[in-house]
Amino acid sequence: MNAQIQKVLVVEDEPTIRRFVRTMLEDEGHAVIEAGTSAQGLMDAGTRKPDLLLLDLGLPDGNGVELIRDLRAWSDIPVLVLSARNQEQDKIDALDAGADDYLTKPFSVGELRARVRALLRRRGRVGEQATPVIKFGAAEIDLSRRLVTRHAEPVHLTPLEYRLLTALLAQPGKVLTQRNLLREVWGPSYVDSSHYLRVYVGHLRQKLEDDPAQPKYLLTETGVGYRFQP
Amino acid sequence: MSRSIFITTLACVFVTLLATPLQGLLDKANIVMLFLLTVLLVAVKLGRVPAIFASMLSVLLFDVFFVPPRFSLAVSDLQYLVTFAVMLVTGLITAHLASGLKQRAQEALQREQQTQALYRFAGQLAGALTLQQVDELSRVFINEQTGVGSVLLLPAAGQESSLEPVSTTAEFAVEPRLTGQVLRTGQRIHSDQVGRLGYASLYLPLSAPIRVRGVLAIGSDSAEGKEVPVNHGLLDAIAALIAVAVERLHYVQVARNSEISLLGERLRSSILSALSHDLRTPLTALMGLSDSLQLIKPPLPPVALETAQTVHAQAKRLSDVVGNLLDMARLNAGDVHLRKEWQPLEEVIGSSIKLLDSALREHPVRVSLPADLPLLSFDAVLMERVFCNLLENAAKYSAGGRAIEISAHADSEVVVVEVADRGQGLPVTLPREALFEMFQRGETETGIPGVGLGLAICKAIVQAHAGTICAADRDGEGSVFRFTLPIGQPPAIEGED
Numbered sequence A: 001m002n003a004q005i006q007k008v009l010v011v012e013d014e015p016t017i018r019r020f021v022r023t024m025l026e027d028e029g030h031a032v033i034e035a036g037t038s039a040q041g042l043m044d045a046g047t048r049k050p051d052l053l054l055l056d057l058g059l060p061d062g063n064g065v066e067l068i069r070d071l072r073a074w075s076d077i078p079v080l081v082l083s084a085r086n087q088e089q090d091k092i093d094a095l096d097a098g099a100d101d102y103l104t105k106p107f108s109v110g111e112l113r114a115r116v117r118a119l120l121r122r123r124g125r126v127g128e129q130a131t132p133v134i135k136f137g138a139a140e141i142d143l144s145r146r147l148v149t150r151h152a153e154p155v156h157l158t159p160l161e162y163r164l165l166t167a168l169l170a171q172p173g174k175v176l177t178q179r180n181l182l183r184e185v186w187g188p189s190y191v192d193s194s195h196y197l198r199v200y201v202g203h204l205r206q207k208l209e210d211d212p213a214q215p216k217y218l219l220t221e222t223g224v225g226y227r228f229q230p
Numbered sequence B: 001m002s003r004s005i006f007i008t009t010l011a012c013v014f015v016t017l018l019a020t021p022l023q024g025l026l027d028k029a030n031i032v033m034l035f036l037l038t039v040l041l042v043a044v045k046l047g048r049v050p051a052i053f054a055s056m057l058s059v060l061l062f063d064v065f066f067v068p069p070r071f072s073l074a075v076s077d078l079q080y081l082v083t084f085a086v087m088l089v090t091g092l093i094t095a096h097l098a099s100g101l102k103q104r105a106q107e108a109l110q111r112e113q114q115t116q117a118l119y120r121f122a123g124q125l126a127g128a129l130t131l132q133q134v135d136e137l138s139r140v141f142i143n144e145q146t147g148v149g150s151v152l153l154l155p156a157a158g159q160e161s162s163l164e165p166v167s168t169t170a171e172f173a174v175e176p177r178l179t180g181q182v183l184r185t186g187q188r189i190h191s192d193q194v195g196r197l198g199y200a201s202l203y204l205p206l207s208a209p210i211r212v213r214g215v216l217a218i219g220s221d222s223a224e225g226k227e228v229p230v231n232h233g234l235l236d237a238i239a240a241l242i243a244v245a246v247e248r249l250h251y252v253q254v255a256r257n258s259e260i261s262l263l264g265e266r267l268r269s270s271i272l273s274a275l276s277h278d279l280r281t282p283l284t285a286l287m288g289l290s291d292s293l294q295l296i297k298p299p300l301p302p303v304a305l306e307t308a309q310t311v312h313a314q315a316k317r318l319s320d321v322v323g324n325l326l327d328m329a330r331l332n333a334g335d336v337h338l339r340k341e342w343q344p345l346e347e348v349i350g351s352s353i354k355l356l357d358s359a360l361r362e363h364p365v366r367v368s369l370p371a372d373l374p375l376l377s378f379d380a381v382l383m384e385r386v387f388c389n390l391l392e393n394a395a396k397y398s399a400g401g402r403a404i405e406i407s408a409h410a411d412s413e414v415v416v417v418e419v420a421d422r423g424q425g426l427p428v429t430l431p432r433e434a435l436f437e438m439f440q441r442g443e444t445e446t447g448i449p450g451v452g453l454g455l456a457i458c459k460a461i462v463q464a465h466a467g468t469i470c471a472a473d474r475d476g477e478g479s480v481f482r483f484t485l486p487i488g489q490p491p492a493i494e495g496e497d
Helices: A015-027 A038-047 A064-072 A088-097 A109-125 A159-170 A178-185 A194-208 B002-022 B028-046 B048-065 B079-127 B131-146 B176-185 B192-196 B233-295 B302-332 B345-360 B380-396 B432-436 B454-464
Strands: A007-011 A031-035 A052-056 A079-084 A101-105 A133-136 A139-142 A147-150 A175-177 A218-221 A225-228 B149-155 B163-165 B202-207 B212-219 B340-343 B365-368 B376-379 B404-411 B414-420 B469-473 B479-486
Touching (some): A007 A038, A031 A038, A052 A109, A064 A079, A079 A088, A088 A101, A101 A109, A101 B233, A159 A194, A178 A225, B002 B028, B002 B048, B028 B079, B079 B233, B131 B149, B163 B176, B176 B212, B302 B454, B340 B345, B345 B404, B380 B479, B432 B469, B454 B479
Antiparallel strands (some): A139 A147, A175 A225, A218 A225, B149 B163, B149 B212, B404 B414, B414 B479, B469 B479
16 A cells, blocks of 8 residues: 555534545544535545545535535545435536545444545556556456457357447446446436446346346446446 | 387388478389388388388389379279389398397397406416405406306315315305216306206306316396396307316416425425435544544553454444435335436445445355346435345344345336345244335344334335335245336437447
8 A cells, every 4th residue: 555644534414424524534544624604615625635535415505516626626535425315417427526425324334435545546556557458357358359258158249249348447436427338438418318228237247247136336326327346 | 119110100200291392203113212211221220020110101102192093092094013022022021130139239239248357267266376266356346247146166275076165155056966077078068947947047157278176057046037148148158258267367376386396395304414414524524533543552451452443343333224215214204205216226235245245244145147137217316225224134134154135027018126134033923014114123022223114115115116025934034025117118328330
């Protein structure tokens, strides 16, 4: 791991939640910057240069989604969104605005730790040579040769299936919204035809997962989108 | 009448006096012309009867004063008989035509007045804000125009088929069977027999563009005894105007009601989300803080750590209950906005199993879905709740190691989904339907956590998707929960070329 201390900015209006998040992050060896409002958060993100942003979507002084949009204009640090249940649209908006992942309240310290680790690890990996071969489960995808195998047997994917697979694999661990994937794979006129996406993800699971009904790698984020979990 | 006969006589005598000194100068035929002119003028000015009288008097005067031998009815030259006949016939026809013209002009004038009155009436109705005003205006107007009484009957609040008078000031009664018939058929009914018994004798439907809005009953107020004008276009026009006014007021009311219910819904939903935030925030903090006690260095003594874990577990349990209560409140408040999308069932089953994860650790879940199961239209987040609740129940009520099976099959119009377990089975003391009621627990005395909302939530969600849900004992051992989702018309998926 990186020996350098990583800074995490926590934007959350509830001090008690900030407190246990801070405890967890410090236990992990990170430096924590706290902000109670989105204005303060945006300022801190600019001046203190954090490596990760934890953002509560229900801030009193405004929309967390706006903060992400502003931030994305000049920064690509990972953003983990904290939100309540029944706020699928908020999550989607936040992800479309550029957030990387989300956690639904109430969450456990263990979940939060896992997400934070994954995001910081990915950030550490940026700049590394991307490998042309990606493996998950019994499947192996050689991006340079456009070759997909499972248990060393070649698997035939249609062009759209392959394009969808590469779109998912390109951002491991990141939640990709339905609109995002539809636009990328099918084109802008298909953004409302979510059934295409669902059917094709089903095809990919049939061809690549051990148990398509209980996938381990091509995961559904219900009501939001999909995630490739390496 | 006698006055116009007198004027007519005067006119004829005047023509005679005028023509007498001119006898030498004028031809007889031209004298006849003068008389015919008189008849024409009389017809135009005074009407049919004086004109007929004028034509006869003219023939008489012409015969007596101008046809030789003068001053006698005798006629020397027989050809004058032809003159008389032509004169009489021409006079009569002139009288008829001219007076007809006059009558039509009068009718036109009357119609125009009626039309203007209707315009005024329509204007007044357009300004009416209540049904009482409409009733008042129409009663006054009908009485003004035709001299009869009227009653406006509209459906009683909440009941479409039973009519009630808006006000009861009329001197006659209204026959309820006839009004019902008019409302149903939209056809007017007229019956003098009923009228003689002290009821309204004419029943007109208030046919508005959308539907028949009520009935207008017309009867003569017995005091004045005025005849009810049965085939009066005016009454039909009035009924049509009232119908439009009533329908307009109806839609004003509908719009106002929906605005009120929209406001109510918005209020409910904002209270719910505020409540949800206020309940969840401290719970999130409680769970997180109790969790983070385990991270404290140096580590707490084991007893304290155990307490922290218990606090965490209890907070989690409370949070689940709060979540269920809020969900139920939301579903009950009618605040369910289904975000339906066409999707395979397999996906939501997979995500539900993944979500429960630790709760299902001891129970293998077997999913068997036919490959040709159609896409279904449902709200994935809510359907995930249904599966989670059913799986959680199955796991809670069956011993570790027992498998839970999920299967589905298409059955004509619906897809039937089954979640089956090999658990302790359904409680014998409860009717099956009662399981899906709120706060109903299978076994009230057990230590199994829960408040009895899981199945009620399932039922509310399935019903919101136009499906049904039921529970049954399973052959051998355990129970099976079965719900349906309508198949509908799945969208086509274009193949790849």
